[in-house]
Amino acid sequence: MTDLQVSSMPQNFPPDFVWGVATSAFQIEGGAQLDGKGPSIWDRFCQQPHVIADASHGLVACDHYHRWQDDVKMIHGLGVDAYRFSISWPRVQPLGQGAWNTQGLDFYDRLVDALLAHNVSPSVTLNHWDLPDALQQTGGWANRETVHHFVEYAQGVARRIGDRVSALTTHNEPWVVAHLGHESGIFAPGIKNRATASQVSHHLLLSHGLALQALRADRQQAQLGIVLNLAPMHPATDSAEDQAKTKLEDGLLLRWYLDPIFNGAYPEDVLEHLGRDAPQIQSGDLAAIGQTLDFLGVNYYSRSVVSAKGTWDVKQSGLPLTDMSWEVYPQGLTELLLRLKKDYPVPPIVITENGAAFVDDFQNGRIKDTQRTSYLRQHIAAVSSAMKQGVPVVGYMVWSLMDNFEWASGYAKRFGIVHVDYETQQRTLKDSAIWYREFLTAQKAQRNLDRPAEKSLAAEKQTATGDR
Numbered sequence: 001m002t003d004l005q006v007s008s009m010p011q012n013f014p015p016d017f018v019w020g021v022a023t024s025a026f027q028i029e030g031g032a033q034l035d036g037k038g039p040s041i042w043d044r045f046c047q048q049p050h051v052i053a054d055a056s057h058g059l060v061a062c063d064h065y066h067r068w069q070d071d072v073k074m075i076h077g078l079g080v081d082a083y084r085f086s087i088s089w090p091r092v093q094p095l096g097q098g099a100w101n102t103q104g105l106d107f108y109d110r111l112v113d114a115l116l117a118h119n120v121s122p123s124v125t126l127n128h129w130d131l132p133d134a135l136q137q138t139g140g141w142a143n144r145e146t147v148h149h150f151v152e153y154a155q156g157v158a159r160r161i162g163d164r165v166s167a168l169t170t171h172n173e174p175w176v177v178a179h180l181g182h183e184s185g186i187f188a189p190g191i192k193n194r195a196t197a198s199q200v201s202h203h204l205l206l207s208h209g210l211a212l213q214a215l216r217a218d219r220q221q222a223q224l225g226i227v228l229n230l231a232p233m234h235p236a237t238d239s240a241e242d243q244a245k246t247k248l249e250d251g252l253l254l255r256w257y258l259d260p261i262f263n264g265a266y267p268e269d270v271l272e273h274l275g276r277d278a279p280q281i282q283s284g285d286l287a288a289i290g291q292t293l294d295f296l297g298v299n300y301y302s303r304s305v306v307s308a309k310g311t312w313d314v315k316q317s318g319l320p321l322t323d324m325s326w327e328v329y330p331q332g333l334t335e336l337l338l339r340l341k342k343d344y345p346v347p348p349i350v351i352t353e354n355g356a357a358f359v360d361d362f363q364n365g366r367i368k369d370t371q372r373t374s375y376l377r378q379h380i381a382a383v384s385s386a387m388k389q390g391v392p393v394v395g396y397m398v399w400s401l402m403d404n405f406e407w408a409s410g411y412a413k414r415f416g417i418v419h420v421d422y423e424t425q426q427r428t429l430k431d432s433a434i435w436y437r438e439f440l441t442a443q444k445a446q447r448n449l450d451r452p453a454e455k456s457l458a459a460e461k462q463t464a465t466g467d468r
């Protein structure tokens with residue numbers, strides 16, 4: 001038996017565990033200038049020279065804007081319970097405030113209905129980084145006004161589709177927006193200023209909290225949460241310097257977001273580290289941020305190894321690396337989940353992203369992406385292990401449904417379990433997608449064993465309707 005066989009997988013997932021696949025609007029939709037959509041900061045960023053590895057853009061991407069019906073059928077064919085996608089804010093509200101674009105809203109309305117018709121739960125992210133460029137012109141996330149525009153946007157979207165979606169996520173990976181977008185500047189909008197970045201992170205968190213309050217005031221029924229990119233931090237050596245730096249990095253990536261959400265305060269050591277670059281916080285902000293979550297989304301890819309002098313080379317550990325040069329480190333996911341449970345009053349957790357980019361070998365119409373399958377298998381087992389130790393994980397989503405625009409890496413890095421030929425837009429299931437489908441079939445068979453009453457009810461219904 002190989003370790004890729006479905007029969008060697010853990011069986012302890014409860015019948016209502018949610019299995020899914022994930023994407024985001026800018027990475028797959030294309031249709032960037034169609035039907036009233038306004039430009040986003042990523043549309044503008046891609047126009048700059050030397051910021052995207054292959055000088056590409058999101059004008060067409062996977063052309064999901066035109067191919068969504070076939071894509072929904074493909075998602076259904078995988079046998080997943082849920083599809084996580086994001087709304088392009090400038091598609092539905094081109095200026096980021098005021099007038100709504102009916103054609104944009106209609107697009108997502110139809111997508112939601114098609115998913116439901118195929119028995120797939122829509123899980124919606126409101127901000128997966130593509131801020132309307134018009135808002136950037138007035139300061140973007142660094143401007144406190146954007147917080148209020150986001151709340152208006154969240155309410156507008158929820159009023160249109162919130163009755164049919166299972167989950168609404170405010171932000172995807174606020175650390176990325178703040179740090180990569182405003183400190184290192186390698187992502188849109190390309191700003192390099194630490195004080196701006198810390199202010200942005202505060203505004204993202206504040207807008208998350210205020211949006212949750214507003215959505216609850218509107219009596220939205222969808223589960224409400226936020227998605228954080230988290231990784232365990234390991235010191236490269238036992239030296240005091242490496243350990244101190246590791247604690248700080250842990251503060252910047254994890255505690256900076258988790259502490260205000262769950263404990264009502266930013267971590268003191270990080271505030272001290274930021275000094276004059278710490279954000280301006282108004283009275284009541286932290287209370288607003290600390291809204292109760294229905295779920296916490298966790299995106300996990302690898303661990304981080306930290307050395308004070310920056311001398312750690314990822315090849316040193318000898319672990320397999322993905323095409324992003326990220327270590328394959330599944331035990332880090334168990335470690336992270338246990339730590340979350342130990343340190344915070346966590347709500348149900350959904351692994352909202354997990355997956356890997358590898359160079360795919362397309363031979364005779366088949367992609368034998370054994371490394372990706374092995375990655376997924378090992379990480380699902382890591383989730384199972386955390387659950388056995390009491391961590392309340394309720395769902396798992398593969399990143400990504402299909403190859404797509406990998407931000408500053410352009411189209412060169414392929415995370416999909418479905419291959420996309422960008423010339424023809426043809427989708428081809430990779431072996432990992434076939435493996436996931438078989439794994440989910442086995443999970444469902446297990447569910448039927450676990451729920452014999454429902455099974456016989458379903459069988460009765462089928463007999464009654466003649467539906468086979």
Ligand code: IFM
Nearest residue numbers: 024173299353399406415
């Ligand atoms: O592609 C991204 C996604 O948009 C956010 N999380 C990480 C993925 C891989 O880099």
